[in-house]
Amino acid sequence: MIPAAFSYVRAGSVEEALDELSRHGGAARLLAGGHSLLPAMKLRRAEPGVLIDIGRLRELSYVRADGDRIAVGALTSHRTLERDPVVAEQVPLLAAAARRIGDQQVRNRGTIGGSLAHADPAADLAGAVLALDGVLVARGPSGVREIPAREFFTGRCRNALAAAELLTEIRLPAAPGRSYAFEKFSRRALDWAVVGVAAQERPGGGVAVALIGMGPTPVRATAVEEALAAGTPAAEAARLAAQGCEPPDNAVASASYRAHLAEVLVTRAMAAL
Amino acid sequence: MIGSAVPRKEDAALLTGRGTFVDDIHRPGLLHMVYVHSTEAHALISGIDAEEARSLPGVLGVWTARDFAGLPPRPSVPGLERGYLAGDKVHYVGEPVAVVVAADRYTAADAARAVRVAYEPLPVMATVADALAPDAVPIFAPLPGNLALEQQVTPDDVTADLEAAPNRLRARLVNQRCAGTPIEPYGVLADWAGAGPTVWATVQAPHRVRAEIAERFGLARHLVRVIAPDVGGAFGVKSSFMPELFLAPELSRRLGRPVKYVETRGEHMVHTYHGRDQVQDVEVGFDAEGRVLALDVTITVNVGGVPDPVGIGLATLTSYMLGGCYRIPKIAARFRSVVTNTTPTASYRGAGRPEASFLIERVVDLVARELGKDPADVRKVNLIQPDEMPYQTPFEGIVYDEADYPAALDLLLGELDYAGLRAEQARRLADPAAPLLGVGLSTFVEMGGFGPTPLFEQFGYLGGWESANVRLQPDGSVIVLVGTAPHGQGHQTALAQIAADQLNVPFEAISVLYGDTAVVQEGTGTMGSRGMPVAGNAVRQAAAEVAAKARTIAAHMLEADADDVVPIGDGFQVNGAPEATVTLAAVAERAFKPHLLPEGTVLGLENTAYFEPKNLSYPSGAHGCVVEIDRDTGRVSILRYVCVDDCGTVINPLTARGQIHGGVAQGIAQALYEKVTFDGDGRPLAASLEDYMVPGPLDLPPYETHHIETKSSFNPLGAKGLGEAGATAAPQAVVNAVVDALAHLGVRDVEMPCTPERVWKVMHDAS
């Protein structure tokens, strides 16, 4: 519970943050809400030499409707997502997922960019962004690029960002009036998901289903989606929930129980759509 | 004041963050101590390289076992002496191997990580089965094998009784290992200035700690001062003699500066001793009505890698309480305490008694199930009746005090609407879409009010009494010094209520102080639900003496006969003469004026009383739990939790409810959430609060609490204690409910914790 020594700089702008990142190379880590990074440091699972604090970059905290897309700044807090009227109307799945994160203190501090960049396989927002076919916007020394959510999570707590890149925005196709469901099964009321399901009726038709807690990364339940598209009844399609997944087998839950939960939660999500 | 729900005196400071815990205390020149803990469960230490650690700026030193060879061992079972740090070998992950002192805690933590310990692995025996296997090697050097203690608690052999019984059944019950997880972990600050140390520590018995420190350092006790400031929960785990209690003063002596040690949460999970961890093999004989005729129990306790003197014998208390609130004529009990490569186990809320209550309450349910009878009915035929009290159990010296067990059960069944619940259960069973419903009962009795002295001496205490000094200040306000050392129980409040009644002074005019050996006369401490039944009576007795003397002085001032003087509002009055009054403040001041007092009056208004209880007390009650089980996921939700408690006299219904809430919460935690686990290599799998499932407020139900007050005749207050009752009653109330919900599937048992996955597997396997 006592972190290793580190130095600290506060970035006054995105440019400054990028400069600092380039200057320190791999030794530096960005600090947003600190609610994943600081615990990891206290447990000495992470020992960055430099923390670049981007927590006060207000310009990265916003929700904007941009045509048929919704743009969410990387530093938008979970709590904002929970309560923002644009989110509620255009991408309510995101609010439903945000509402289930930790407790209010966590939701006040934690940010969407931090949650996605941390890439915990059980992160609630990761499931929602994946089901929403979100696109992540990264800025680096050589400019801006877009990374589809499906390509962003590359492994357990690994993402597709380059060392000197910073996540600035998450873009989500607006889905007003489309049905959605977020089902989370956790051991305690305020806890990480053992398994969770985010489901979204897509603007172009069909249903997107994402799973959290079912492998090293959040995943799309492709088998379920395809079965549904082929007209398979929901209950039957749900049986395919764990297909292709490699759920963790640990003290929290066995792989077989997780697979069972995935089926139950997908069934419930389908019923809620 | 006794019986009124006054808010706690403690709360204003604690709720505004103004409490003083060990880590809040700062001394000039303070140094910080950090352990290097073993990363191996069983290994020889082949070398410790502390060069790099010593060279870090700010590090004052690194010490290993050899450096403390001159210090007599920690309080231990004779023949099983324990040192302070691992010497030649380590016995469990988390065992302290070396200690680092640095100018700040960060440097100390860095230095501890820089110490390199070379281990030569030994075979790891993380379970009792492994430790007792034919090829097991002895873990703890003073012992030739891993069976640390084998004890026949009763001489009875019930084989013939079991054979003669019309029905018999066997069961193996598991009471899993739990961690205390108080919000404040262990902490010690020692400042050896002058002739001896002052030690601030998160302990439950400062005088005992003082005695043990004085003995280790060859000091007279007056030279050692131990202070337990605000203590943020203890639950028994702060009654073990952790090495830091002695290492911090010793290092302060060597370095000539104050030394602080504060455990981190991660350390707490592996270093501070755990509780429970029993496997119970039971055979019970019973008749067609469900009357229990004989009980045979073998308890196997996992005592961890370095046997603790309390932990090694804790199953004695389990054995004593095996009969629960039932008239069981014959009980044969024996236990084995087994050393394994895990963190040691010792006291945890209830310390041995919840394990017994769990056992007998599960057994009664099994008997009911076997006979196809309602568990409530089987309880009724077995309960000891009020006219049988005091009741001599089959165990010598274990005599239950006054209680009405059948009344508690009846009240519970009424509050639950038991018949209604059974009907609802049947309705849901018929509807495959409805979650399953289960009802669990727990009619329990536990042991509180520890003493008396002959018993408590066996745990190493000077006595089983408690002390109180009640002193009137010259303005009529009151200071009470009490020998307990509470850690959340609210003694400032409850003891002030008791004193207020005796002295006839307002509750607000009384302060209760404790926890400092330089302030408080000899005391015993807070454990074993002894606050009200023992300390409460000491306060009552001392206050009564003071009140009597005040009355004599008042009589002198009023020029009346003491027998004619009666207490009124804020003082005294001559009976029948409303104008002849004197205030208590005037009396108190007069007590310090020798020239205005009758010849020979001892100055001052104070008294010190040591109250020795006649025997232990036996808090009891009946708890009921209603659960719902999600057929798809196995998740258990508690719909209702109803408590009927009989703790004798209720001093403060508010704080009494608080004790029940907290105790039941820990009992539910054991039933549904918590378990300390290790892998085959003895590595802890739940060493953080991310993995060790302490439930939060949203996971716990609202509690419905009821009391019946059957006063104990074993002490003048009639109090029995309440601190451990909830934790004793709850686990089996919940588990009985879970099993009840699944009984139609043929399920007999679900091991704790009844996690969704475990319940789902049981359902899955059964159907």
Ligand SMILES: Cc1cc2nc3c(=O)[nH]c(=O)nc-3n(C[C@H](O)[C@H](O)[C@H](O)COP(=O)(O)OP(=O)(O)OC[C@H]3O[C@@H](n4cnc5c(N)ncnc54)[C@H](O)[C@@H]3O)c2cc1C
């Ligand atoms: C008690 C507790 C309970 C929790 N419960 C849940 C839960 O139920 N569900 C859930 O999903 N989460 C939960 N969390 C995690 C929480 O959501 C975190 O806030 C989130 O995972 C990280 O966001 P942050 O802003 O705090 O990121 P930080 O901790 O500051 O950073 C996390 C990582 O992301 C990187 N990073 C941050 N911002 C950026 C950026 N803009 N560009 C590139 N990299 C960046 C950091 O360098 C770091 O590596 C919990 C956390 C706590 C402490």
